[in-house]
Amino acid sequence: MFMNGRSAEVGILRQDPNVIMVGEIRDVETAEIAIHAALTGHLVFSTLHTNDAPGAIARLIDMGIQPFLISSSVIGVVAQRLVRTICPDCKEAYEPPEEVLRELSLEPEARLYRGRGCQYCYQSGFRGRSGVFEIMKVSDELRRLVLGKESAGVIREAAVKEGMTSLKRAGLEKVLDGISTIDEVRRAVYVEE
Numbered sequence: 001m002f003m004n005g006r007s008a009e010v011g012i013l014r015q016d017p018n019v020i021m022v023g024e025i026r027d028v029e030t031a032e033i034a035i036h037a038a039l040t041g042h043l044v045f046s047t048l049h050t051n052d053a054p055g056a057i058a059r060l061i062d063m064g065i066q067p068f069l070i071s072s073s074v075i076g077v078v079a080q081r082l083v084r085t086i087c088p089d090c091k092e093a094y095e096p097p098e099e100v101l102r103e104l105s106l107e108p109e110a111r112l113y114r115g116r117g118c119q120y121c122y123q124s125g126f127r128g129r130s131g132v133f134e135i136m137k138v139s140d141e142l143r144r145l146v147l148g149k150e151s152a153g154v155i156r157e158a159a160v161k162e163g164m165t166s167l168k169r170a171g172l173e174k175v176l177d178g179i180s181t182i183d184e185v186r187r188a189v190y191v192e193e
Contacts, residue, residue, distance in 0.1 A: 022046040028064045035065060038073035052167055053077040053136035054155040057146055071143040079134040079167055081188045083180040086113055087121035091178070100182055104172060113178040130179050132189055134167040 022034045024047045038044045050056045056077045060070050093111040101110060115125025136142070136159045145155050160166060165173075171185035 017042065019043045019045070024048070025060075025063075031060060031063050031065050035069050035073050039069070044073075050079070052152070052156070053079040053134045053164070054152040054159060055079075057155055058152040061149065067146050067149055071138075071146040074138050074146075076138055077136045079136075081132045081167060081171070082129045083132055083171065083174060083184050083188045084124075084126035085128045085130045085179055086181060087115040087118060087125055087127040089120045089127075090116040090118035090125065092116055096182070104176070104182070112175060112182065114181050125181075126184070130174060132167055132171045132174060132185070134165065134170060136164050137162075 020034075020037050020042050022030060022037070022044055025031045025034060034044050034046050048056050048059055050059050054077075056079075057070060057074070060074075061067060091113050092115070093113055096104075096106070096110065096112045100106075100112070101108060104110075115121060115127075117123035117125045121127040138146075139162055141158055141162065142155060145158055156164075156166070167189045171180075171189040174180040175182050175185055
């Protein structure tokens with residue numbers, strides 16, 4: 001049986017699952033269902049389109065969800081991007097230009113990696129993908145900021161102070177570890193900090 005709206009919420013919760021996956025939250029009704037399920041003790045997973053993890057809080061507020069409901073129900077947010085990985089068969093080290101060294105705060109003798117292009121990667125220099133993640137655990141301090149309707153930027157600053165690795169930083173770590181290239185990370189991780 002297919003249900004929508006409030007009848008779907010009642011049907012799901014009546015079965016008393018421990019974990020619920022709510023598809024993409026696109027509207028206030030879906031957000032309310034997810035929030036209500038979380039407030040009644042269920043672990044709820046869902047997707048929400050934002051630029052970064054702190055942006056999820058701002059997006060829910062923009063949808064009309066009250067900050068006290070968000071601060072009471074959201075325990076964490078994961079933002080993710082996929083970057084292409086350098087082909088292991090044609091991977092080569094190179095000396096990056098000075099502006100890249102400055103941007104990454106690297107020593108002049110630092111080496112980065114790229115793919116030359118070969119038969120295994122169809123001359124692209126890339127083969128496969130790797131995830132870049134930003135994981136924001138919602139602490140008491142972040143809950144206080146949500147209740148105060150602070151901006152995503154303020155929430156981001158507080159989360160970074162508490163140890164959150166930003167998407168940009170996580171992407172740069174992929175570059176420094178030789179997993180992807182600086183241009184690929186710039187392309188995939190479009191976040192202003």
